[in-house]
Amino acid sequence: MTVVLDKVSKSFGAVKVLHDLSLEVQDGEFLVLLGASGSGKSTALRMIAGLETVSEGTIHISGRDVTNELPKNRDVAMVFQSYALYPHKTVAENIGYPLKIRRLARADMEAQVRDVAQQVQLDELLDRYPKELSGGQRQRVALARAMVRRPAVFLMDEPLSNLDAKLRGHMRAELKHMQHELGITTIYVTHDQVEAMTLAHRVALLEGGRLQQLATPRAIYEDPENLFVAQFIGSPPMNVAHGTLEGGTFIVGDDRVATGGSETVRNAVIGLRAEDCRVVAPSEGQLHAKLFANELIGDHTLVTAKLGEDTLSIKASKDFEAGFDEAIGIAFDPDKIYLFDKDTGARIDRRG
Amino acid sequence: MSRTLMQRLFEPTSIRDMAIGTKVIVYSILLFWTAFVLFPIYWVLITSFKTAVDVNSGPVFLPFIDFQPSLHAWKELFVFDYEDTLKAYVNSLIIALSSTAASVLIGSMAAYALARFEYRPKFGVVLTFVLVMIAAFYAVGAYGVDWRLASASGIAVFVFLAIALGRYFKARLSNGDILFWMISQRILAPIVVVVPIYMMFQQVRLLDTHIAIILTYTVINLPIVIWLMYDFFRSIPIDLEESAQLDGATRIGVFWDIVLPLSRTGLAATTLLVMILSWNEYLLALFLSTSRAQTMPILVAAMNAGERGILWWSMSVVIIVMIIPVIVLAIILQRYISKGLLLGAVKG
Numbered sequence: 001m002t003v004v005l006d007k008v009s010k011s012f013g014a015v016k017v018l019h020d021l022s023l024e025v026q027d028g029e030f031l032v033l034l035g036a037s038g039s040g041k042s043t044a045l046r047m048i049a050g051l052e053t054v055s056e057g058t059i060h061i062s063g064r065d066v067t068n069e070l071p072k073n074r075d076v077a078m079v080f081q082s083y084a085l086y087p088h089k090t091v092a093e094n095i096g097y098p099l100k101i102r103r104l105a106r107a108d109m110e111a112q113v114r115d116v117a118q119q120v121q122l123d124e125l126l127d128r129y130p131k132e133l134s135g136g137q138r139q140r141v142a143l144a145r146a147m148v149r150r151p152a153v154f155l156m157d158e159p160l161s162n163l164d165a166k167l168r169g170h171m172r173a174e175l176k177h178m179q180h181e182l183g184i185t186t187i188y189v190t191h192d193q194v195e196a197m198t199l200a201h202r203v204a205l206l207e208g209g210r211l212q213q214l215a216t217p218r219a220i221y222e223d224p225e226n227l228f229v230a231q232f233i234g235s236p237p238m239n240v241a242h243g244t245l246e247g248g249t250f251i252v253g254d255d256r257v258a259t260g261g262s263e264t265v266r267n268a269v270i271g272l273r274a275e276d277c278r279v280v281a282p283s284e285g286q287l288h289a290k291l292f293a294n295e296l297i298g299d300h301t302l303v304t305a306k307l308g309e310d311t312l313s314i315k316a317s318k319d320f321e322a323g324f325d326e327a328i329g330i331a332f333d334p335d336k337i338y339l340f341d342k343d344t345g346a347r348i349d350r351r352g
Numbered sequence: 353m354s355r356t357l358m359q360r361l362f363e364p365t366s367i368r369d370m371a372i373g374t375k376v377i378v379y380s381i382l383l384f385w386t387a388f389v390l391f392p393i394y395w396v397l398i399t400s401f402k403t404a405v406d407v408n409s410g411p412v413f414l415p416f417i418d419f420q421p422s423l424h425a426w427k428e429l430f431v432f433d434y435e436d437t438l439k440a441y442v443n444s445l446i447i448a449l450s451s452t453a454a455s456v457l458i459g460s461m462a463a464y465a466l467a468r469f470e471y472r473p474k475f476g477v478v479l480t481f482v483l484v485m486i487a488a489f490y491a492v493g494a495y496g497v498d499w500r501l502a503s504a505s506g507i508a509v510f511v512f513l514a515i516a517l518g519r520y521f522k523a524r525l526s527n528g529d530i531l532f533w534m535i536s537q538r539i540l541a542p543i544v545v546v547v548p549i550y551m552m553f554q555q556v557r558l559l560d561t562h563i564a565i566i567l568t569y570t571v572i573n574l575p576i577v578i579w580l581m582y583d584f585f586r587s588i589p590i591d592l593e594e595s596a597q598l599d600g601a602t603r604i605g606v607f608w609d610i611v612l613p614l615s616r617t618g619l620a621a622t623t624l625l626v627m628i629l630s631w632n633e634y635l636l637a638l639f640l641s642t643s644r645a646q647t648m649p650i651l652v653a654a655m656n657a658g659e660r661g662i663l664w665w666s667m668s669v670v671i672i673v674m675i676i677p678v679i680v681l682a683i684i685l686q687r688y689i690s691k692g693l694l695l696g697a698v699k700g
Contacts, residue, residue: 051594071597084595088613097609098599145599155598 001062001075001152001185002027003048008057010043010209017043018209020057025153026201028183030176034196034232035206042157044206045189049155050074062152077146078155081162083138085130091117091141092126098149116148119178136167143175147182154179154186160195172198193233197221205229226347227340230271236302239272239312241287242342250339253308255287259339263348271338277314278331279303279322285329287312291322305330393675400425400668407664425665437651441673443641444648446562448630448677451569456623458570459577460585460615462534464607466527466578467585468593473530476521477514484510531582538575542635550639560642568636573626580625584618585611620688628678648674 003025010018018040025031033041046052048059050071058067066074077098085094093100096113104112117123120140130138139159146154159175160168176199179186190196196203197217205212205220205228212232213225224230230238243252245268250257257270282288289305289312301320305312305328314330322328339348367378399407401421412418429437465471488506491497549568550559558564588611596606612619634649641647648670655667 049594049598051597071594072600072602076598078595078598080591080595082589082591084589084591086592086596086610097596101600101605149600 002060003153003185003187004060005044005048006058006060008044008047008059009055010040010047010052011055016209018047021206021209021211022057023204023211023214025185025187028185030179030186030188030199030201032196032200032203033187033189033206034191034193034203036191036232038208039206040209041189041191041206045078045155045157045187048153048187049076049078075152076155077149077151077153078157079142079146079159081158083130083142083159083162085138085141085145087130089129090126091122091128091130091133094130094141095122095126095144095148098145102149112148113144116144119147120144135163136171139163139171143178147178150182151184154184154188156186156188158190159188161190161192175199194235197233203233205232207232224338224347227269227271227342227345230338230340234273236274236313238338239274239277239310239314240269240340241272241307241310241312242267242269244268245339245348250337252287252310257286257337258334259337260334261339261348263339265339265341265348267342268348269340269342271340272312272330272332273336274302274313274315276332276336277312279305279314279316279320280329280331282327282329285331287330289328289330291324291326291328293324294320294322303328396668396671399664400672402665404665425663425669429666429669437670437673439644440646440648440651443562443645444631444674445677447565447569447645447647448627450562451566451573451630452623452627454566454570455573455577455626456619459574460581460619460622461607462574463578463581464585464611466531467582468590469527471527471530472524474518474521475523475525477518478525480513480517481510484513531578534575535579538572538579542572546636546639549636553640559640560645562645565637565640565645565647568640569630569633572636573629576629577622577626580622581615581618584615588614616688620685624682624685627681631674631678 003023005021005023007020007022008018009016009020017038021040021044023031033044035041043052047054048061050066050069050073054067058065060066061074061076086097089097092110092113095116096109099109099112113126114123117126120143122137122140122144125133125137130141133141139162142159160171163171172195179199188195188199200217202214202216203220204214207228213220213229215223220229221233224233224238227240231240241252243250245251245259245263245265247264248259248262250259250268250270252270259270287307289307292304292306292311294304294316295302296318298318300318301316303314303316303320303322305314307330312330340346341348367375370378398413398415398421401415401423402412402419403422403424406412406419415421484506488502492499492502553559553564592610592614593606596610597603601609632649633647634653637645637647637650638653641650652667652670652674655663655670
């Protein structure tokens with residue numbers, strides 16, 4: 001089912017936390033709302049759920065205007081960050097609660113609960129209470145409770161953030177598989193860009209209550225619309241160096257980098273992905289920096305270098321070795337550079 | 353022994369894990385305390401079997417050894433005077449149970465509303481209401497206006513003023529103000545309001561009836577219920593209620609399915625407290641009842657007022673039968689007063 005937000009705003013008193021958010025979530029899509037804390041992503045989700053009122057704009061779910069509907073009439077299910085399991089109910093009662101409210105016959109209810117529990121491997125634990133479960137198991141109960149009544153939309157508010165790192169990776173894959181299998185439209189809130197990149201069909205990146213970019217993970221990585229997006233997405237984040245753009249030549253310190261364009265911007269920023277850079281001899285690089293540290297990650301070495309005030313990360317081969325403070329050159333393909341206006345944060349189109 | 357001082361102070365070792373010497377000391381302290389607490393009850397119990405001679409001839413402690421127990425006081429109250437005793441007992445039960453039920457039911461709903469909804473009434477509107485009501489009362493009292501006419505026109509005037517002037521008022525009250533106003537009703541000493549209350553019930557001809565005392569007790573206990581339950585409701589994670597709403601429950605459904613079961617502990621403790629307060633209340637009962645609605649505390653006090661001096665033995669009998677219901681209720685509710693009810697709700 002589709003979810004459409006049209007110029008949705010939210011104010012708490014005089015503070016506006018969400019500015020004219022417009023989104024169109026396709027049927028069966030996995031959309032991730034990504035942003036740092038305070039970016040308005042959770043508020044947006046809670047407004048879709050009906051837990052917050054909408055200050056301005058409208059929300060449609062499956063083509064129906066639900067802007068002023070109660071949560072129970074929206075046909076959405078939500079998985080909370082805290083799981084929000086009912087502590088006085090067993091696992092089976094927790095999962096069956098949405099069905100109980102809908103006055104389903106007892107036999108049907110038990111069959112459906114058993115069915116869903118099987119899907120998330122909880123069928124052995126149906127008589128336990130939430131306090132007797134591990135974090136991962138509680139997470140599954142919360143998921144099963146959301147799945148059991150086949151809602152039009154799944155809403156998930158950082159559902160994996162309370163799990164340990166290993167379990168989180170595992171649950172991520174399971175979530176993705178499950179969403180694919182059920183084909184239910186899902187809106188997922190997270191601050192973790194890795195989660196966003198791996199799970200989403202499309203990512204909506206929010207900052208300061210404003211939508212920064214809405215695109216597929218690949219597009220948002222390869223074609224960021226502004227400096228904020230470029231620096232938020234990617235691990236390590238995109239390298240930036242501050243300088244001046246003069247007639248298409250980027251000047252940072254003593255280095256001059258031909259960008260292939262012809263703009264002049266006083267406060268400009270050059271962006272480079274860590275994997276697009278190579279560490280070379282000082283004479284061969286387009287940029288000249290000092291080695292700050294190198295860390296062997298396993299399949300590669302992460303080289304940190306200082307270029308004036310800026311710090312750059314470069315993915316080098318795992319055999320790379322160099323001493324501290326050694327002068328190095330950084331080489332890259334001119335096609336792989338990104339240019340931004342420092343003052344507005346906007347991307348400068350090199351071909352313009 | 354890697355326990356810090358704080359842990360040793362605030363997370364004491366279980367008695368089962370203690371060394372034998374420590375165990376003996378701890379048990380003897382506990383035993384002494386138990387005896388200390390239970391002794392008054394024991395004393396009242398044996399006094400109820402004493403004769404006037406036994407009481408007045410100095411302390412005697414052990415029945416059949418120190419003195420010969422006698423059933424005379426019990427007989428007096430339950431055979432000769434049984435009508436009065438039984439009536440007071442039934443009155444007390446009816447009044448305490450009804451007012452407890454009413455105040456816990458109304459109070460917990462009010463507390464839930466204050467804990468979960470935001471109220472922003474305009475101060476000016478509230479003030480207008482109070483002023484109009486005072487005017488209406490004055491009209492009834494001083495000029496003999498019919499009270500139905502006075503209250504109807506009072507409400508009409510208030511509605512008119514609220515609509516006409518409402519938008520000029522800026523200052524608003526919040527939930528905290530409402531909560532404080534409610535608890536302030538309890539800060540007021542009952543002795544201050546007992547005469548007005550008496551006159552009010554006199555006006556409506558309800559003196560010496562169950563309903564008058566039940567209403568009064570309900571009103572004086574409401575602030576306690578609201579204050580206590582407000583805290584309990586606030587301690588329930590709001591996620592649980594939001595989750596239930598999304599699962600399809602109505603507001604009332606959320607209250608019954610999620611909030612009430614999770615606040616059992618608080619409800620049990622509050623019920624017990626309010627029950628004991630109503631059961632023991634003396635001052636208001638003294639004013640509001642003369643004979644038909646007399647409660648047990650009045651009966652106990654009457655033992656002190658006879659021309660034969662203080663009837664310790666009879667008083668003890670009444671005290672014994674008076675504490676039985678409270679003990680029964682405490683035993684019933686005690687199993688609900690358990691820790692860890694919310695464990696596993698969120699995170700963990």
